[in-house]
Amino acid sequence: MAKVELTSNPFIKRTLKSRWPQLAVFIVMLAGYLFAIVAGLVGTPVGSRNFSIVFVWIAWWAILILVAVPFFGRGWCAVCPIPLPGEWLQRGAVLTPPDKKPKWLNRRWPKAFRNIWLQNISFLLLALFSSVLLTTPSITGIVLAAMFFAAIGLSAVFERRAFCRYLCPVGGFIGLYSQTAPIELRIKDKQVCAACEGKPCYNGSIDGYGCPWDVFPGGLTKNSYCGLCMECLRTCPHDNIAVNVRPFSADLAKPSARMDEAFKAFIMLGSAMIYAGVLLGPWSALKDAAYNVGTNAWFIYVALFLAIIFVVMPALFALCVARFEKFTLFKKRFATLSTALIPLGLMFWVAFSLSFVLTNASYILASLSDPLGLGWNLFGTANAIWQPMLTSILAPGQSLALVGGLIWSARTAQKAANEAQTLSIPVIVYCFIATVVMLWLLV
Amino acid sequence: MKRSELLARILIGAGTLLAIGTPLFVWTRTPLIHARMAENGGWNPDVIQAEVGKPLHLSLTSDDVVHGFAIGQMDMDAVDVEPGKVTDVTLTFDKPGIYTFYCTRWCGPNHWRMRGTIEVSGSSPAPEPVTTIPLYATLDIDIDAPHEAPVAPGVLPTAIRGQQLAASLPISQFTNPDFYHANSPYQLFEALDSTGLSDTEKWDVVSYIWQSNTTPAALANGRELYSQNCAACHGENGAGDGVFADDLARAGEASMQTMNGAADMSMQLPVDFTDAQRMLGASSALLQGKILRGGMGTGMPMWGSIFTEEEISDLIAYLYSFQFEYAVP
Amino acid sequence: MRSRFSLLLLVMAGLVVAFAPLPVQPIAHQERTFRVEAHQFAYSPSELKVNPGDRVTIRLVSMDVVHGLYIDGYGISVEADPGQTATITFVADKPGSFRFRCNVTCGAMHPFMIGKFTVGTNNWLYRSMGFVLLAVVGITAQIKQKS
Numbered sequence: 001m002a003k004v005e006l007t008s009n010p011f012i013k014r015t016l017k018s019r020w021p022q023l024a025v026f027i028v029m030l031a032g033y034l035f036a037i038v039a040g041l042v043g044t045p046v047g048s049r050n051f052s053i054v055f056v057w058i059a060w061w062a063i064l065i066l067v068a069v070p071f072f073g074r075g076w077c078a079v080c081p082i083p084l085p086g087e088w089l090q091r092g093a094v095l096t097p098p099d100k101k102p103k104w105l106n107r108r109w110p111k112a113f114r115n116i117w118l119q120n121i122s123f124l125l126l127a128l129f130s131s132v133l134l135t136t137p138s139i140t141g142i143v144l145a146a147m148f149f150a151a152i153g154l155s156a157v158f159e160r161r162a163f164c165r166y167l168c169p170v171g172g173f174i175g176l177y178s179q180t181a182p183i184e185l186r187i188k189d190k191q192v193c194a195a196c197e198g199k200p201c202y203n204g205s206i207d208g209y210g211c212p213w214d215v216f217p218g219g220l221t222k223n224s225y226c227g228l229c230m231e232c233l234r235t236c237p238h239d240n241i242a243v244n245v246r247p248f249s250a251d252l253a254k255p256s257a258r259m260d261e262a263f264k265a266f267i268m269l270g271s272a273m274i275y276a277g278v279l280l281g282p283w284s285a286l287k288d289a290a291y292n293v294g295t296n297a298w299f300i301y302v303a304l305f306l307a308i309i310f311v312v313m314p315a316l317f318a319l320c321v322a323r324f325e326k327f328t329l330f331k332k333r334f335a336t337l338s339t340a341l342i343p344l345g346l347m348f349w350v351a352f353s354l355s356f357v358l359t360n361a362s363y364i365l366a367s368l369s370d371p372l373g374l375g376w377n378l379f380g381t382a383n384a385i386w387q388p389m390l391t392s393i394l395a396p397g398q399s400l401a402l403v404g405g406l407i408w409s410a411r412t413a414q415k416a417a418n419e420a421q422t423l424s425i426p427v428i429v430y431c432f433i434a435t436v437v438m439l440w441l442l443v
Numbered sequence: 444m445k446r447s448e449l450l451a452r453i454l455i456g457a458g459t460l461l462a463i464g465t466p467l468f469v470w471t472r473t474p475l476i477h478a479r480m481a482e483n484g485g486w487n488p489d490v491i492q493a494e495v496g497k498p499l500h501l502s503l504t505s506d507d508v509v510h511g512f513a514i515g516q517m518d519m520d521a522v523d524v525e526p527g528k529v530t531d532v533t534l535t536f537d538k539p540g541i542y543t544f545y546c547t548r549w550c551g552p553n554h555w556r557m558r559g560t561i562e563v564s565g566s567s568p569a570p571e572p573v574t575t576i577p578l579y580a581t582l583d584i585d586i587d588a589p590h591e592a593p594v595a596p597g598v599l600p601t602a603i604r605g606q607q608l609a610a611s612l613p614i615s616q617f618t619n620p621d622f623y624h625a626n627s628p629y630q631l632f633e634a635l636d637s638t639g640l641s642d643t644e645k646w647d648v649v650s651y652i653w654q655s656n657t658t659p660a661a662l663a664n665g666r667e668l669y670s671q672n673c674a675a676c677h678g679e680n681g682a683g684d685g686v687f688a689d690d691l692a693r694a695g696e697a698s699m700q701t702m703n704g705a706a707d708m709s710m711q712l713p714v715d716f717t718d719a720q721r722m723l724g725a726s727s728a729l730l731q732g733k734i735l736r737g738g739m740g741t742g743m744p745m746w747g748s749i750f751t752e753e754e755i756s757d758l759i760a761y762l763y764s765f766q767f768e769y770a771v772p
Numbered sequence: 773m774r775s776r777f778s779l780l781l782l783v784m785a786g787l788v789v790a791f792a793p794l795p796v797q798p799i800a801h802q803e804r805t806f807r808v809e810a811h812q813f814a815y816s817p818s819e820l821k822v823n824p825g826d827r828v829t830i831r832l833v834s835m836d837v838v839h840g841l842y843i844d845g846y847g848i849s850v851e852a853d854p855g856q857t858a859t860i861t862f863v864a865d866k867p868g869s870f871r872f873r874c875n876v877t878c879g880a881m882h883p884f885m886i887g888k889f890t891v892g893t894n895n896w897l898y899r900s901m902g903f904v905l906l907a908v909v910g911i912t913a914q915i916k917q918k919s
Contacts, residue, residue, distance in 0.1 A: 031462035049527020284814025375529025675855030
């Protein structure tokens with residue numbers, strides 16, 4: 001299947017290049033985000049009746065993991081409101097800049113942190129407290145506000161979207177999984193970029209800003225770090241940027257060999273399995289341990305959580321790829337083959353999320369009418385009863401996702417093994433065992 | 444600044460202000476009464492002011508689990524107070540005084556402590572009600588003293604047999620309510636010595652006379668009150684083995700009173716109403732006293748401000764039915 | 773030619789895994805009663821197993837606050853206050869594995885108060901595992917063929 005260039009359609013190109021449609025979406029998202037913070041802080045402490053829990057952890061999460069990431073890669077990043085105030089303040093404008101001079105400090109992000117390790121850590125920080133975060137509106141409100149102000153603060157010190165690129169807990173896995181998506185932003189012709197003077201796509205021009213994601217669009221080969229903000233579409237003087245539809249997981253045909261990304265894959269795979277067991281399983285001791293932060297049981301839970309994702313799972317994987325060789329070569333092969341875990345992890349999260357989304361989606365109706373639990377009834381649905389949806393397709397849907405995920409990851413393992421000139425079968429067996437465990441936990 | 448930039452900034456500002464301002468504004472104008480489990484603070488606020496004759500509008504919400512709301516000794520249907528939802532109640536008081544409101548859905552072992560007061564001011568045309576002294580005080584019964592009957596019936600006494608036996612007995616002095624209030628079933632058993640009946644037969648007569656002090660409707664009401672208010676500790680079958688019994692016993696073991704040797708007035712297992720000797724040695728005045736006054740630290744709630752006299756008497760009739768086989772009409 | 777043949781074999785194996793009727797032992801329908809305690813935030817016992825066609829009675833005993841019990845797939849539910857055991861009786865006519873959950877908000881971790889109700893064998897799980905195994909075998913064979 002060949003690539004189809006969406007931006008060859010003049011209407012699509014005009015819409016993406018114009019700042020007004022994007023601004024309209026930004027205003028809605030920003031308003032919703034701020035409303036969620038207020039709802040979390042002053043609304044009812046009952047999670048299922050508070051906009052912040054229902055619209056962040058049920059509605060937004062469902063759209064993110066079931067639609068946005070698999071089909072649009074970093075599509076959420078394109079509309080996320082978190083970086084906006086910081087960026088507007090950085091630029092001194094909300095539309096096109098009057099001048100190119102950046103405000104504030106505009107420092108370069110330190111070299112040592114130019115990787116996704118900070119994002120791995122920030123994701124884990126949320127993950128270890130997830131039982132409390134997912135159920136307590138005030139905590140969700142505080143976390144949303146913290147990310148908001150962290151982004152503003154980082155924009156005051158560093159150039160571009162430092163929070164998005166290097167700190168955002170969600171951005172870490174969206175970036176990793178965006179490699180599987182059928183949408184991409186790439187240049188059309190390499191020679192044009194080679195001949196281009198000034199590279200305004202990266203450095204900015206009167207038409208727009210340099211890439212906020214600190215990516216050189218001319219060198220984009222993967223979706224991982226492009227936030228689909230369309231800035232380069234506006235600045236490129238040679239009309240050399242295109243948004244294309246392409247086959248799923250095309251990026252994984254050229255696997256990267258980065259350890260930070262490899263461990264992100266383990267973090268996501270492991271946490272999906274742990275959540276399936278702890279949150280959706282029938283074992284009360286695990287739930288108590290996960291929820292009662294600060295108790296001995298919780299510390300044990302944290303220790304086991306970290307051991308599983310940082311020690312057990314990587315160690316078993318290492319056994320699957322080990323050979324007698326230099327450590328640097330082994331590291332490269334380990335990281336390359338771990339790309340097989342990307343589609344697997346995505347489908348694990350899809351299967352896991354289907355369960356609690358279909359079960360609790362009915363809360364969305366009630367929350368639309370009474371977002372703060374104050375007794376409003378804006379659309380007449382405030383008393384909609386809780387009713388799990390489509391439970392008959394839940395098990396089939398989960399199985400389909402997991403079986404599909406295994407086949408997808410096996411194919412990816414084959415391609416990665418070709419790159420690394422090794423056998424893919426041990427990795428496939430690893431994925432098989434993980435899938436069987438996840439099936440048993442969920443179905 | 445370009446016009447488009449200004450317009451964009453205005454739109455952003457308006458959106459932001461609406462998103463933050465609207466909920467905050469409405470929130471400050473929505474006074475709610477929050478219900479929480481007693482361990483987490485109970486009712487907030489727990490004192491409400493009202494005036495005689497003026498309708499009082501209350502908006503109630505729960506911050507954690509299912510609660511309920513009712514006012515003690517007032518003829519109103521209890522309403523549920525559900526987590527994250529708001530229940531509106533309008534009350535009108537025609538007499539001044541202090542009314543107790545309380546939670547009506549079990550929300551933990553301290554559910555009964557979830558109470559508050561409504562202070563109703565103003566004057567009323569009706570005369571001030573006379574405060575009645577509870578019967579146990581008038582009769583000078585020590586309701587904390589042990590009241591085990593020395594003997595208990597071997598089988599469950601049957602009221603029907605008792606009725607047949609009583610037809611030919613001079614028992615008029617035992618069938619008036621004053622006797623029932625002031626005496627325990629065992630005392631009646633003793634008083635029947637002169638009739639020459641066997642022990643089993645005497646107990647049958649006692650059960651018949653006890654049943655005649657109540658009605659099927661009252662027993663049904665007592666059963667409902669029991670299951671809603673008492674069964675959680677005292678057990679659905681009256682055996683003192685309700686779901687909170689273990690919590691109470693554990694609290695008792697850990698309490699300072701027990702450690703100081705004063706075990707009998709510390710938290711303890713709820714009374715077993717199937718314990719024949721204990722129940723048959725208690726007069727209804729004693730039981731009424733226990734229910735009105737509570738257990739003074741034993742974990743038994745005081746119901747004086749909550750139940751009406753009729754409700755307590757229905758409840759007592761039901762409690763006795765654990766000891767007697769009452770005829771079903 | 774060979775790869776066409778192995779593809780056909782794979783598809784047929786897949787159909788077998790998906791649709792082959794598993795041996796069902798004829799077990800007489802029984803009356804089953806379970807006393808399930810509900811507390812924040814789990815059921816005890818949290819896993820119930822019956823045979824298809826059994827008449828199941830669940831007696832829900834709430835141990836601390838008002839809890840409910842809703843069974844996925846069957847769509848039936850019951851609610852109990854502490855001190856007032858609630859009972860529900862139904863015929864387990866749908867085979868498979870179903871989660872049961874609390875349907876009365878009972879505190880923070882309420883959405884994760886979950887138990888598992890299995891009627892007969894969890895065929896869906898075994899078929900899915902069969903599929904997964906088949907996929908791995910197929911892909912492994914294909915890799916071996918190529919090399």
